[in-house]
Amino acid sequence: MSTIEERVKKIVCEQLGVKEEEVSNESSFVEDLGADSLDTVELVMALEEEFETEIPDEEAEKITTVQEAIDYVVAHQ
Amino acid sequence: MQQESAALAGKVALVTGASRGIGRAIALRLGAAGATVVGTATSQSGADAISAVLAEHGVQGTGLCLDVTDAASVDAVMKTVTEQFGAPLVLVNNAGITKDNILMRMKDDEWGSVIDTNLTSIYRMSKACMRAMTKARFGRIINISSVVGSMGNAGQSNYAAAKAGLEGFTRSLARELGSRNITVNAVAPGFIDTDMTSGLPEEHRQNLLNQVPLGRLGQPEEIAGVVAFLAGAEGGYITGETLQVNGGMYMG
Numbered sequence: 507m508s509t510i511e512e513r514v515k516k517i518v519c520e521q522l523g524v525k526e527e528e529v530s531n532e533s534s535f536v537e538d539l540g541a542d543s544l545d546t547v548e549l550v551m552a553l554e555e556e557f558e559t560e561i562p563d564e565e566a567e568k569i570t571t572v573q574e575a576i577d578y579v580v581a582h583q
Numbered sequence: 584m585q586q587e588s589a590a591l592a593g594k595v596a597l598v599t600g601a602s603r604g605i606g607r608a609i610a611l612r613l614g615a616a617g618a619t620v621v622g623t624a625t626s627q628s629g630a631d632a633i634s635a636v637l638a639e640h641g642v643q644g645t646g647l648c649l650d651v652t653d654a655a656s657v658d659a660v661m662k663t664v665t666e667q668f669g670a671p672l673v674l675v676n677n678a679g680i681t682k683d684n685i686l687m688r689m690k691d692d693e694w695g696s697v698i699d700t701n702l703t704s705i706y707r708m709s710k711a712c713m714r715a716m717t718k719a720r721f722g723r724i725i726n727i728s729s730v731v732g733s734m735g736n737a738g739q740s741n742y743a744a745a746k747a748g749l750e751g752f753t754r755s756l757a758r759e760l761g762s763r764n765i766t767v768n769a770v771a772p773g774f775i776d777t778d779m780t781s782g783l784p785e786e787h788r789q790n791l792l793n794q795v796p797l798g799r800l801g802q803p804e805e806i807a808g809v810v811a812f813l814a815g816a817e818g819g820y821i822t823g824e825t826l827q828v829n830g831g832m833y834m835g
Contacts, residue, residue, distance in 0.1 A: 544759065548717060 510583075514575050517556055521549045531573040546570075553579065590815040592617035595644075597664060597671035599651055599708065600678030602629035604777035605727065607636065608803035609675055612811045614642025618673060621664050623649035625678075644668070651678050651704035652696075661711045670715030673814050676705045677727040679745075681779065683738045694741045701745035705752060709767075713760070722765030723814045726753050727806075730773040730829045746771070750825050757823030766822035768813050773829025776800040796831030 508516070515529050522539045535541040535549060550566040553559075557579050561569070569575050596613040600606040601622025610622040614637060621644050622633040633646025647663060650656040664671055679701045682693040709724055716722025731739055732746030750769050757767040774780060774791050780800070783791070792798065809828050812818045827835060 542762075544717070544762065551714060551718070 510579050511576050513556060514553070514572060514579060517552045518549065518572060518575070521545065521552050529572060531571070531576070533572045534570055535572075536570065549575075557582075590616040590811070591673065593619075594673055595619045595621065595664065595668045595671045596673035596675065596814065597621045597623070597708075597712070598675040598677055599623045599649065599704070601633050601646070604779060605772060605775060605803045605806045606675075606677040607633075608807035609677060609727075609810050610637065610644075611640055611642065612804065612807035613673065613675075613814060614640060614644065616811050616815060618644075618814075619668050620644035621660075621668065621671065622646050623651075623660065623678070625650060649678075651708065652699045654707060657707050657711050665715070670719070671712055672716055672719055672721055673723045673725075674708060674712045675725045675727065675810060675814075676708055676749075678704060679727065681739065681742050683742070685738055686740050689741065697741040698745050698748075701742065702748045702752070705749055709756060713765075716765050717760070717763045720764050722760065722763070723818075724753075724756065724765065724767040725810050725813050726750075726767075726769045727810075728753075728769040728771040728825060730771050730827065730833045732771060733825075733827070733835060734833050753825065754823045761822055766813070766819065768818075768821060768823070769825040770806060770809050770813070771825050771827050771829070772801060772806045773827070773832040774800050775806060776802055794832050795829070799830065801828065801830055 518529055519526055522541050522545055524539050533539055535546050550561055553575060554561055559582055569578055591613060596618040598606055598610045598620060601610040602624035610620050614620045620637060620642055624630045624633055624646060627648050630646035630648045637644050647660050649660045680697060682697050684693055705726055726749050728749050729746045731743045732750055735743050753767050753769045760767060774795060806828055809826055813821060827833060
């Protein structure tokens with residue numbers, strides 16, 4: 507069973523087309539991983555699907571780094 | 584016909600305002616191209632009529648009741664369509680109304696209802712369909728405009744504003760979604776032979792015809808054919824465009 511952190515990072519890699527070693531917890535989707543605004547929306551969609559949750563837009567906007575995504579998922583398990 | 588019937592095979596097309604006129608022709612034409620078609624109307628009887636017409640022409644799909652000005656109604660229809668047929672990857676925003684009046688006499692509700700039904704509805708419908716299109720890395724959004732959006736028309740400031748707005752929306756959304764292989768275009772009909780134009784007084788009708796180099800009204804099928812072209816693979820490199828289909832009445 508993968509941890510939440512592993513699952514989040516796997517989705518980030520798939521959605522943004524980056525390698526696992528490029529992704530750290532501090533990575534910013536836009537600044538470090540080259541995401542554009544549409545990528546970040548799709549990333550949130552993928553997280554919603556993986557963790558079977560709905561992330562409201564105003565919450566989604568605050569998720570800008572890998573750690574913030576992990577924290578959100580942990581807080582809403 | 585073999586090739587044509589495969590063009591949109593396996594795709595779900597959602598056409599608003601499909602009970603008559605141009606919308607009805609578009610629904611049938613996309614069906615002939617192999618799409619599963621969901622056509623919407625504002626009343627249940629209109630929706631039933633669409634179901635009957637689709638069945639009569641051997642098109643898979645159904646009619647549904649939808650009020651494009653009501654977000655809850657849009658949500659409900661999207662849910663039904665997705666569950667029953669799958670997410671629509673072809674969206675034709677065709678539903679529209681007119682409330683003509685010279686601006687000096689125009690009431691707030693004549694202005695508001697035309698903007699809401701003809702313009703804000705496109706925002707609602709496109710937003711509702713975009714996620715699935717993004718995921719599928721394929722989408723076709725086709726907005727039905729009017730020559731009036733480019734030319735203007737006395738007595739139609741509300742309608743012209745909505746249609747010109749629709750065209751600007753089309754260009755912006757085309758830029759937003761291009762990277763996901765979603766095209767967004769508008770088709771701007773001129774003077775087409777439908778219920779919307781048949782009520783015009785004969786003198787006014789003749790005046791309009793005098794402005795059309797081809798000297799006749801357009802047929803709904805001539806709009807539907809252009810929509811099918813944009814929806815199919817052959818139209819795949821066109822985005823952000825407004826195609827004028829008006830017999831030469833207006834040449835941009």
